[in-house]
Amino acid sequence: MRFLKSLVRGNKSYKSGEQAKEVLEHCVSTNLSNNLMTIKHLFTEMPDLVIRNFTISQTSEQAALVYIDGLIDKVSINEHILHPLLHEYRSNQTSSHPLVAIGSTRSTCSWLEIEDALFLGYSALFINGRSECILCDSQGWPQRALEEPQTESTLKGAHQGFIETAKQNIALIRRYIPNRELKIKELKVGKRGKTQISILYLADVVNPEVLREMINRINDIRVDAIINTGEIEELIEDNSFSIFPQLLVTERPDAVASHILQGRIALVVDASPGVLIGPMTFTSFFQTVDDYSTRWIVASTLRLLRFLGLFIAIFLPSLYIAVITFHYEVIPLQLLLTLGQSRAIVPFPPIIEALMMEIFLEMLREAGLRLPAPVGQAVGIVGGIVIGQAAVQAGLVSNIMVIVVSMTAIASFIIPNYDMSTSIRLLRFPMMVLAALFGMVGIVVGTMTVVGHLLSLESLKTPYGTPIGPVNFADHKDTFIRFPMWKLDRRPYSAKPKQLTRFNWDKDSGE
Amino acid sequence: MKKVMVLISIFILGMSTACAEDKIYLEETSLTLAIGLDLDDNNNLIVYQTNPVFSEEATKKVDIKSAYNVQTLRQAREIFNAMSNGNVVGGKVQVFLFSKRFLQEENPVKYLDTFLRDPKNAVNVVMAVVDGSVSEVLNAKLEDKPRIAVYLNNLIERTHRTESTVRTELDDFYRKIYDKGVTPYMSEIKMGETEILVTGCALLNDNGTYAISLNKQETSFLLLLQQDVDEPVPITFNINKGNGNNGTISATLDNISYKIVTDYIEDKFYFDFQIEADAVLSERNYFTNTEEKLNQLAEVIELRLKHECEDLVKEIQEYEIDPTGLGLYARAYKYDKWKNAKNNWGETFANAEVTVTPKIEIKSFGVIK
Numbered sequence: 001m002r003f004l005k006s007l008v009r010g011n012k013s014y015k016s017g018e019q020a021k022e023v024l025e026h027c028v029s030t031n032l033s034n035n036l037m038t039i040k041h042l043f044t045e046m047p048d049l050v051i052r053n054f055t056i057s058q059t060s061e062q063a064a065l066v067y068i069d070g071l072i073d074k075v076s077i078n079e080h081i082l083h084p085l086l087h088e089y090r091s092n093q094t095s096s097h098p099l100v101a102i103g104s105t106r107s108t109c110s111w112l113e114i115e116d117a118l119f120l121g122y123s124a125l126f127i128n129g130r131s132e133c134i135l136c137d138s139q140g141w142p143q144r145a146l147e148e149p150q151t152e153s154t155l156k157g158a159h160q161g162f163i164e165t166a167k168q169n170i171a172l173i174r175r176y177i178p179n180r181e182l183k184i185k186e187l188k189v190g191k192r193g194k195t196q197i198s199i200l201y202l203a204d205v206v207n208p209e210v211l212r213e214m215i216n217r218i219n220d221i222r223v224d225a226i227i228n229t230g231e232i233e234e235l236i237e238d239n240s241f242s243i244f245p246q247l248l249v250t251e252r253p254d255a256v257a258s259h260i261l262q263g264r265i266a267l268v269v270d271a272s273p274g275v276l277i278g279p280m281t282f283t284s285f286f287q288t289v290d291d292y293s294t295r296w297i298v299a300s301t302l303r304l305l306r307f308l309g310l311f312i313a314i315f316l317p318s319l320y321i322a323v324i325t326f327h328y329e330v331i332p333l334q335l336l337l338t339l340g341q342s343r344a345i346v347p348f349p350p351i352i353e354a355l356m357m358e359i360f361l362e363m364l365r366e367a368g369l370r371l372p373a374p375v376g377q378a379v380g381i382v383g384g385i386v387i388g389q390a391a392v393q394a395g396l397v398s399n400i401m402v403i404v405v406s407m408t409a410i411a412s413f414i415i416p417n418y419d420m421s422t423s424i425r426l427l428r429f430p431m432m433v434l435a436a437l438f439g440m441v442g443i444v445v446g447t448m449t450v451v452g453h454l455l456s457l458e459s460l461k462t463p464y465g466t467p468i469g470p471v472n473f474a475d476h477k478d479t480f481i482r483f484p485m486w487k488l489d490r491r492p493y494s495a496k497p498k499q500l501t502r503f504n505w506d507k508d509s510g511e
Numbered sequence: 512m513k514k515v516m517v518l519i520s521i522f523i524l525g526m527s528t529a530c531a532e533d534k535i536y537l538e539e540t541s542l543t544l545a546i547g548l549d550l551d552d553n554n555n556l557i558v559y560q561t562n563p564v565f566s567e568e569a570t571k572k573v574d575i576k577s578a579y580n581v582q583t584l585r586q587a588r589e590i591f592n593a594m595s596n597g598n599v600v601g602g603k604v605q606v607f608l609f610s611k612r613f614l615q616e617e618n619p620v621k622y623l624d625t626f627l628r629d630p631k632n633a634v635n636v637v638m639a640v641v642d643g644s645v646s647e648v649l650n651a652k653l654e655d656k657p658r659i660a661v662y663l664n665n666l667i668e669r670t671h672r673t674e675s676t677v678r679t680e681l682d683d684f685y686r687k688i689y690d691k692g693v694t695p696y697m698s699e700i701k702m703g704e705t706e707i708l709v710t711g712c713a714l715l716n717d718n719g720t721y722a723i724s725l726n727k728q729e730t731s732f733l734l735l736l737q738q739d740v741d742e743p744v745p746i747t748f749n750i751n752k753g754n755g756n757n758g759t760i761s762a763t764l765d766n767i768s769y770k771i772v773t774d775y776i777e778d779k780f781y782f783d784f785q786i787e788a789d790a791v792l793s794e795r796n797y798f799t800n801t802e803e804k805l806n807q808l809a810e811v812i813e814l815r816l817k818h819e820c821e822d823l824v825k826e827i828q829e830y831e832i833d834p835t836g837l838g839l840y841a842r843a844y845k846y847d848k849w850k851n852a853k854n855n856w857g858e859t860f861a862n863a864e865v866t867v868t869p870k871i872e873i874k875s876f877g878v879i880k
Contacts, residue, residue, distance in 0.1 A: 324537040329602030329631060333661065336542070336603060337563055343538040344565035350536065437525070439533070 010044030028109040032062050032128035039066055042115065049118075056085050056127070058099055067123035073140025076102060077123060081136055085125075097134075098127065104137035116194065143168070149251035149273070151418045156293040161251045166196055166270035169253070173200060173266065173275075176257030181205070187218050189232065193225020196270040197232070200256075205263045207496040210279060213460050214265050229274035232267065236278075238458045243426060244282065245419040246459040249274040255289050263497025265460075279460035281494045283468065283479045285420040286310070291482050300481040305414060307480060312411035313424050314450075317358060318435035318443050320404045321350045326439030342398040351436035353397050357405040358429070360387055365409075466494045538565050541574075541597035544660030546584070546636075547608040547645035550616060555580060558587035559608075559649055561660055566596065573658055575649055584625050601625075601632040605660040606667075607681065608645045609638070609697070611713070614721035620688055626681055634682040637667050640713040640721070642701040651707055663707070667698045670709040674734050674744045675727040677712045688719055691853045692838020696733075699724055714827065714834050717857060722830045725823075732816075732823050736784060736835045736867075738769050743791070748815045750797070758797025762812055764788040764871070771837075773844035780845070780852075780863035782837050784820070789874040809871045820867040828865075831857035837865070 005015075014022060019042060029035055036051060043049045048069045056063050065081060080101035088099055108114060109132045114124050121139035148154075149161035162169045170184065185199040197218060201211055217236040226232050229249050237246045250256060251273050256266045259277045267276035286306045291299040323331055324339060331339065346353055364383035368376045387405060391397045408428065415421035427450065434442030457464035467475035475492050477483040489504065491497045547559035558578045564571060576594060578587040591599045604626075609619055626632045641648050649659055656662045671678040676698045679687075687695035699713040711726040712733065725733060731744050743763035750758050765788065772783040790812055827834065838856045842849045852859035 325534055328535070328537045328540060328542070328600070329633065333544075333603055333605065336537070340537055340540075340542070340563065340565040341567075343536075345567055346538075 008045075014041050023111045023115060026111060028111065028114070028126070028131055028133050030129055030131045032064060032126055035126045035133070036064055036066075038111070042111070043118075052082070054082070054086055056098060057087060057089050058085075062128035063098075064126045065123055066118065066126065067138065068118055068121070071119070071121035071141050072123055072138045073121075076136075076138040076140065081123060081125070081138065098125065100125070100134070100136055102136040102138065105134055107132045107134050109133065119194075120196075139167075141165075146172075152250060152252050152255070152288075152416075154252070154288070154290050157252070157289040158254045160253055162253060162273040162275060164271050164273055166198055166268050169268050169273075169275065170198055170200065172253035173256050173260070173268075176254060177202070177260060182260070185215065187215070189218060189221050190223050190225040193223075193227070195226040197226075198268040198270075200260060200266040200268060202260055202263065205261070205491065205497045205499045206265060207263065207498055210460050210462060210496060211265060214267070214278065217460075218267075226269060227272070229267070229269045229272045229276050232269055233276055238460065238464075242453065242457055243423045244454065244457065244464070245285065245417070245423060246280060246457065246464060247276050247278040248280045248285065248417070249276055249419065251275070252289060258289065258292075261502075262491050263495040263499075279458075279462040279495055280464070281459070281466050282454055282457075282464055284492075284494070285417040286415065287478075287482075288416045292485070296482050296484045303480055303482060306416065309411040309414035310424060313408055313415070313421075314427050314431060315443065315447075316408050316411070317354050317404055317428055318431035318446075320400070321354055321432055322435035322439045322443055324350050325436060339398075339400055342400050345395045346398045346401075347395070349436070350401075351432060353401050354404070354432055355429075357387060357391075357397055357401055358408070358432070361405055361409055362425070462494065462496055467492075535598060535600065539597045541591070541595040541599045542603050543591075543599055543601050544603060544658070545606045545608065545649060545663065546601075546604055547610075547641075547649055548613050548617075548619065548622060549610040549641075549645040550613050551579070554616060556582065556613075556617075557646075558584060559645055560587070560591055560599070561649055561658075562595070562599070563658060564596070575646075577646065584622055601629070604633045604636045605664040607636050607638045608641050608648060608663075608700075610641050610643070610645045611699075611721060613645075614640060614713070614715065614719070618719050620685075620719045623681065623685075627685060634680065636681040637664050637698070638679045638681060638684055639663065639667060639698040639700050640724075642699055642710060642724070644702075647702045648700065648707055651702060653707070663700070666707065666709060667700070670698070670727075672742055674731045674740055674742060675711070676709050676730055677734065677739075684719075688717070690839075691717075691856050692833070692842050692849075693836040694722075694832040694834050694857065695719060696834045714830070714832055716830070716832055722832050723826070728819075729823055732820050733834060735764070735767070735786070736820060736824070738767075740764075740767055745793070746812075746816065746819075747794075748812070748819075750811065758795060760792065760796075760808070760811075761794040762790045762792050762873075764790055765874075771840050773837075773840045775845045775848045780837075780841055780848070780859065782840065782863060782865045784865070784867045784869075786816075786867065786869045788869065788871055790871045791875045792873060792877055809873045812871045812873075813869045816869045816871070817867050820869075821865065824865045824867075828861040828863070831861045833857060833860045837863070 022038060022042065039051065050067055050069050052065045054063055054065070055061070063085065065077070067077060084099045084101050090099070114133055114135065117135045118124060121141060122135045123138045125134040125136060143163055143165050146160045146163060148159040160172060162172065174182065179202070181203045183201055183203045187197045187199065188194050189197050199214060214236070218232070221232070221235050223231070223235065233247050233249060234240060239246065248259070256275050256277060260266050264277050264279065269276065286303060291303065294302070324343065328336060348356070360383070364379065364387065368379050371379060388402060392399050392402055412421055412425045415424060431443060431446050434446045438445070455465040455469045463470050466472050467479055472493050474490055475494055478488055478492060489502050490500050491502050493500070541562045543560045543562050545561045549557045549559065551557055558581055559575065561573055561575045564574050576591050578590040581587045581590065588599050613619070626634065626636070651659065653659070653662065657665070667676060667678055670676045677696050679695065679697045684695050684697070687693050694717045695715045697713050697715065699710045701708050701710050709727070711724060711730045713724045714722045716722050728747065731746060734740050735744055743765040744767070745761060745763050747759060747761040750760055767786060767788040770785040772785065774781040790809065792808065824835070833856060837860065838849070841852070
């Protein structure tokens with residue numbers, strides 16, 4: 001047992017109980033070698049931990065700089081910490097504070113804080129004779145350049161997307177809202193991961209109840225670690241059994257800024273490019289940033305198209321099944337004859353035919369998603385043959401079914417939010433089964449169930465169905481139709497903001 | 512957990528309902544598109560039906576079946592079912608054909624009952640009388656036309672648009688049967704040498720049996736009196752000027768507005784159609800040398816219109832039928848008198864005095880003088 005333990009933790013390690021005790025109860029001692037010993041015991045089997053011993057030239061004190069390689073910026077460490085300490089001497093130096101050319105430093109004596117800071121990329125400076133440690137902000141880990149998010153590209157909006165560093169992401173948001181009312185609350189989630197979560201909101205706009213709800217829910221999270229924003233979304237959303245996304249995850253700083261300005265709350269999760277926004281409403285998933293930069297008539301038409309797409313994506317296959325299984329008499333005769341001819345060659349009932357095609361379509365979509373582009377193309381070609389003319393010629397599916405499936409696919413892709421679009425696509429399967437079993441009655445009952453569910457749904461305890469139900473006429477100015485910008489003088493009521501007036505066209509209030 | 516149980520039980524209950532037995536796959540139906548009723552030489556009923564054939568292997572695309580020795584359409588359906596590839600359904604029937612002989616001998620209403628009783632059956636079926644045998648029309652070899660039922664429906668619709676025939680759908684037919692103030696009528700078609708022709712309309716007695724046929728021009732006047740004109744009404748008159756100067760003029764009437772004066776004087780109803788219309792001269796094949804004669808044209812048209820319409824009404828009155836629906840006016844304006852007369856409105860109407868006073872304004876003589 002003992003051997004195994006040392007195999008896992010390393011020879012010099014404390015037992016885990018002792019570790020906790022050391023970290024929680026003890027403070028940094030005045031003796032440098034004691035401190036270094038503690039560090040070596042705490043951080044065993046960690047070859048990326050660097051301990052650099054040296055003598056400070058100014059005071060000739062023994063000192064050690066501790067950091068984790070890879071999380072720090074080597075230039076800061078070498079040029080701005082080690083270089084001044086090793087070589088610079090100032091005769092008029094009176095402060096006991098060592099000479100470090102780093103903006104953000106702080107002293108601490110708590111091992112717990114030191115441990116957290118080291119893992120965040122800080123470097124810890126221990127000086128012999130001082131019972132404290134100086135933490136210098138020398139963060140600098142590999143990060144990618146700002147890119148346009150793949151799933152949320154825009155034609156006319158900004159082409160910057162979030163990256164995996166929370167600090168950067170917050171900075172991107174601040175660029176849009178340079179206002180001191182933009183407040184940030186920092187929380188840590190995850191026992192082991194200790195993921196940094198920043199809650200961004202406008203203090204004079206956000207509804208305090210909603211903010212409290214958000215903070216409470218995050219504080220209630222008990223998990224190991226948060227790897228991605230999606231996890232936190234699932235942990236804090238109102239109804240995990242619902243098929244609809246109740247919070248928005250976006251990678252666009254402009255979208256986040258616009259939501260914050262509407263009185264919503266943004267959650268920046270460190271190490272994840274997705275920013276969580278809440279509370280949301282059903283209809284807001286059908287709006288894009290581009291809507292506000294295209295002409296309002298065009299934008300309104302596009303929005304209406306999206307809602308049409310929503311209905312087509314949910315209902316088209318099920319309506320087709322219902323009609324040719326139960327209610328042939330509602331189809332105009334000419335179409336009916338065409339349908340009959342195209343169905344006559346197919347050996348399966350419509351539901352089997354439809355399920356087959358729809359499932360293959362979903363597979364094709366999912367397959368194409370993860371494959372590298374050259375292979376993805378091949379999948380597209382093969383898929384085009386499967387869900388296409390060849391299947392019709394083989395007599396497996398009817399022409400009309402191919403058209404129905406393709407139209408459904410197109411209609412579902414028009415929905416701008418990926419999460420919502422996937423949910424909508426899934427919804428059509430139960431609808432198809434209902435249609436095959438009960439015809440139009442089944443579709444009606446299914447629709448009622450979905451609508452009832454939508455109306456009862458909440459997002460951070462605010463109604464999800466607004467402005468449709470509960471009705472809010474003012475919000476309809478920016479729901480199905482986007483009114484001209486100068487008409488949108490109120491923040492949407494859906495987020496229940498404290499300050500409703502967005503601007504006053506007649507007399508500038510100077511807010 | 513409780514929620515899940517509820518959901519599961521709803522699912523099981525849903526699955527076990529009998530709903531799914533209503534299922535009828537489109538390709539397994541035998542869609543009846545036309546129904547024909549005729550009598551054979553011994554006055555036995557023959558029912559015809561046509562349905563499209565969906566199967567790719569079948570060489571014929573239309574299937575025409577006939578059932579003999581049946582009393583009702585339901586019975587005929589059983590026979591058709593027994594010889595069909597699919598389930599015979601009546602939800603898409605386009606046209607009902609009755610032979611003239613059938614309507615002379617039989618009351619069609621009792622045969623149509625099933626179409627109003629079963630909501631899955633179509634009620635917007637066009638009804639037509641065939642002057643001749645129904646099978647001749649259904650079996651017509653029209654190679655340049657769509658399938659017969661669709662073609663007949665289009666044909667009657669198209670002819671109705673030019674105000675040359677009526678268009679009676681099943682629900683409308685029933686209304687006219689049950690409404691005491693109006694008698695039913697149908698389009699009339701005939702098998703010509705190679706083509707199917709619309710000859711005008713057939714007026715029926717109040718119980719649906721055949722009364723009299725009208726030609727296309729008479730039908731236009733009937734439609735005019737029925738106020739059932741959406742498109743300009745074409746009228747053609749022979750002008751006889753007495754001095755050998757004969758000719759024909761055609762005009763179209765448009766923007767027609769009506770006022771019907773209803774009265775009851777000396778034990779009989781009195782109706783006056785006051786028709787105001789704009790006319791456009793569309794053709795004349797004789798020459799007048801002066802312009803004022805053209806200006807008299809309005810009077811000429813008025814006079815002819817009055818005569819034609821009044822003659823038509825007199826002809827109708829002889830058969831004691833009222834396809835113009837004047838009974839509705841009697842009911843609306845002279846209810847106490849109507850109350851006594853409603854059970855034999857045909858007879859009362861036959862005694863009524865109907866006058867037509869058209870007022871025509873010629874809007875255009877065309878682009879040439």
